Amino acid sequence: MNYFPDEVIEHVFDFVVSHRDRNSISLVCKSWHKIERLSRKEVFIGNCYAINPERLIGRFPCLKSLTLKGKPHFADFNLVPHEWGGFVLPWIEALARSRVGLEELRLKRMVVTDESLELLSRSFANFKSLVLVSCEGFTTDGLASIAANCRQLRELDLQENEIDDHRGQWLNCFPDSCTTLISLNFACLKGETNVAALERLVARSPNLKSLKLNRAVPLDALARLMSCAPQLVDLGVGSYENEPDPESFAKLMTAIEKCMSLRSLSGFLEVAPLCLPAFYPICQNLISLNLSYAAEIQGNHLIKLIQLCKRLQRLWILDSIGDKGLAVVAATCKELQELRVFPSDVHGEEDNNAAVTEVGLVAISAGCPKLHSILYFCKQMTNAALIAVAKNCPNFIRFRLCILEPHKPDHITSQSLDEGFGAIVQACKGLRRLSVSGLLTDQVFLYIGMYAEQLEMLSIAFAGDTDKGMLYVLNGCKKMRKLEIRDSPFGNAALLADVGRYETMRSLWMSSCEVTLGGCKRLAQNSPRLNVEIINENENNRMEQNEEDEREKVDKLYLYRTVVGTRKDAPPYVRIL
């Protein structure tokens, strides 16, 4: 089979970068499998319990970069109890014991401890990049270890983590010899920051391209930082609550004007809107703008800013922008590819006339032909609007619509939104991710099963009437990888119809549905390659056999394929069947 020596084949494989493609290559023949696995540098593990560290290291001894994901997606919304799992320590320990020369670690929804970070920092001489997204369990002491011990550190990117801020001096722990930083993001830290240490660090990091500050970094410090780093491409602004004095403002303007490479702006965590004009000069260069934490920037200030951002490709914003603001986006941002509109008034307590509706969504779809990803929180929607959106934008890859009130129908016709979502899946042939909401019957799932051929991830909440709904999806969407369902009337019949199907998916989550303990047991019975986890809300864990009622509904079911059997680190209220 091989006409070329291994080194040549390996060289060819170097051009194949995507994980899926490399996985496919490794299936061609034994020889390719071997060459591929020995040359693989980056490994992506979507579910840390699908495999174990020993097998990972055994197969890919030369790996340099590892991505691990732990808890299921709904953990972001407090649906997964605290000690459920997703601990990174065993992975780091195993990697440290082996000869793997780890350089990059990317974790999402995992539990990371200071001990893990300390071990990580001491075990890999060439460690360069740590990216933690939605993780928890560590403190700034752990960050201090990373800063102090990772001599080659290029990237420390902390996104949306829950970090206990011990108000220590972790920034001081970067040695004076550390000059390799390219990316530093600590926006999610809640405590005070040693601004002087930060300034010194930035001053000695000529390669710094991305800097994201937390609340504690004030305006005048920002100006000094930007003067030291005019090469910045990506900036996250901290906060400055007071009205800026003219001198500080002028300094900020001067500093910003020099940052001609700036392409991405975020943060504004507590920002006096009057400071925004300092950023006007660079708006025309921006391709990404994240104002979703900027509750103070509203109305005209926001609109003036957006009108200058003609090259924007990515916009994350709060719904206080209103339909009017979205119309401005539609008129200005013709290059827009991704839009996320987050709710500012989560419990609908204020009579918020400025919030977005279906009007804004239609305007965006009409004005932004390149739009392919959307996350949209709103209070109301209509089928007509969704049908119009589908017609305007058949290129959606990700479409996530969240109507704040569960079961809410089309607010004009009072009908369900089946037809609207049906239009979306029918028109958007490349749709990979979908979240549905509002009043929905089994019909919408019939449409999804029929048309959403490329769908990989589906989120369902408060929708459907009978088991048929779930069955339409499982039977129709052949590429489904992650299915998450809450508060919907799907039960055992749907769950058990095609048990083999679940091995073709990464995971299934069902909470507050109609599945029973008996159903889950039957599911687990002949499925050695599935872990079926039942998470029991009730403190009186009804684990004893004699008290068990198989007809009892299960609060939370999480099942996933695995090649390493039952995990050993589950807490007592998680039962693995």
Next chain:
Amino acid sequence: MEVTNGLNLKDTELRLGLPGAQEEQQLEVSCVRSNNKRKNNDSTEESAPPPAKTQIVGWPPVRSNRKNNNNKNVSYVKVSMDGAPYLRKIDLKMYKNYPELLKALENMFKFTVGEYSEREGYKGSGFVPTYEDKDGDWMLVGDVPWDMFSSSCQKLRIMKGSEAPTAL
């Protein structure tokens, strides 16, 4: 119209039921008021607390740090209780005073808090509510005025009474 439950309904023009269905109005209001934990005279309050807007766990699907950040009307803090497997989260802004908060905690974790006295803290039941303030110190719930507490409380922990004296 007579004053009912301390509220003169006519004056406040509550429209909880159909016009004319005044019987219903009274029933709804009294039902709501019996759920209302306020002990002080809130008869000046015009609108009843909104039971329709009861919060569903994990809905809308927005991360807590976003909820806290974007809406100054909410302030979610973690609550742990010694011995309980789960941590919970509560929104401090839902409560106006200590009795309300303590009642909610008692309901959530199924325990009763002891008698509070300034001198001796909580006596009697064996459970002591404590909180972590902005400086990172663990304090006894109840010592400072409510507003000061609610703006500085970062986390709550319900300790088993036997541990409390030494730990604090």
